Amino acid sequence: GAGVSQSPRYKVAKRGQDVALRCDPISGHVSLFWYQQALGQGPEFLTYFQNEAQLDKSGLPSDRFFAERPEGSVSTLKIQRTQQEDSAVYLCASSLARDRGLNQPQHFGDGTRLSIL
Amino acid sequence: KNEVEQSPQNLTAQEGEFITINCSYSVGISALHWLQQHPGGGIVSLFMLSSGKKKHGRLIATINIQEKHSSLHITASHPRDSAVYICAVRPPGAQKLVFGQGTRLTINP
Numbered sequence: 001g002a003g004v005s006q007s008p009r010y011k012v013a014k015r016g017q018d019v020a021l022r023c024d025p026i027s028g029h030v031s032l033f034w035y036q037q038a039l040g041q042g043p044e045f046l047t048y049f050q051n052e053a054q055l056d057k058s059g060l061p062s063d064r065f066f067a068e069r070p071e072g073s074v075s076t077l078k079i080q081r082t083q084q085e086d087s088a089v090y091l092c093a094s095s096l097a098r099d100r101g102l103n104q105p106q107h108f109g110d111g112t113r114l115s116i117l
Numbered sequence: 118k119n120e121v122e123q124s125p126q127n128l129t130a131q132e133g134e135f136i137t138i139n140c141s142y143s144v145g146i147s148a149l150h151w152l153q154q155h156p157g158g159g160i161v162s163l164f165m166l167s168s169g170k171k172k173h174g175r176l177i178a179t180i181n182i183q184e185k186h187s188s189l190h191i192t193a194s195h196p197r198d199s200a201v202y203i204c205a206v207r208p209p210g211a212q213k214l215v216f217g218q219g220t221r222l223t224i225n226p
Contacts, residue, residue: 033212035216041219042121042217042219043160044216048212048213050212055212056212106214107162108152108159108160110157
């Protein structure tokens with residue numbers, strides 16, 4: 001498809017397990033973002049990649065959260081030793097590189113709904 | 118206090134009514150986005166604006182930079198407009214978006 005693809009759509013894990021969430025951005029999109037959306041709230045920024053470089057990880061809530069984009073395309077968000085408060089929808093978005101100061105829209109995937117039991 | 122505040126949090130209206138959703142922000146911005154989120158999570162970008170007004174079909178978005186305020190209007194609302202509408206701003210020099218908490222809109226037939 002032409003859009004941002006995330007997998008799995010739903011993930012249930014027991015507290016303490018590690019999980020990995022995948023994002024396939026739109027082909028050619030340089031920028032990739034991860035957001036966390038708690039129930040009933042707006043999304044909150046986690047981390048940002050430009051190509052394979054992780055330029056901003058200020059939103060990652062703890063060192064249990066790790067994101068990578070080794071070849072500048074697919075990205076994986078990993079959460080180690082999951083806790084119940086990690087339950088949320090994890091959204092991935094991609095955009096073309098910022099060009100001469102013009103803002104580019106972000107295209108969102110459908111998200112991965114993570115439930116920690 | 119959140120950097121981006123939306124009002125109302127919930128809005129229920131009858132089909133055909135004129136809808137207004139408000140967004141106020143406290144930070145400098147390079148752009149403001151209006152997004153639509155349907156049940157199931159998918160987010161669609163409706164508008165990106167940094168000044169003035171934009172119109173697309175029955176949707177109109179306005180922004181007042183001096184007052185740090187934006188509005189999203191829906192004319193002749195329809196039940197299919199029922200969704201969560203989210204305002205998000207991009208701080209200057211940053212790529213990330215800062216989101217409001219969303220407005221849940223329900224249009225009854």
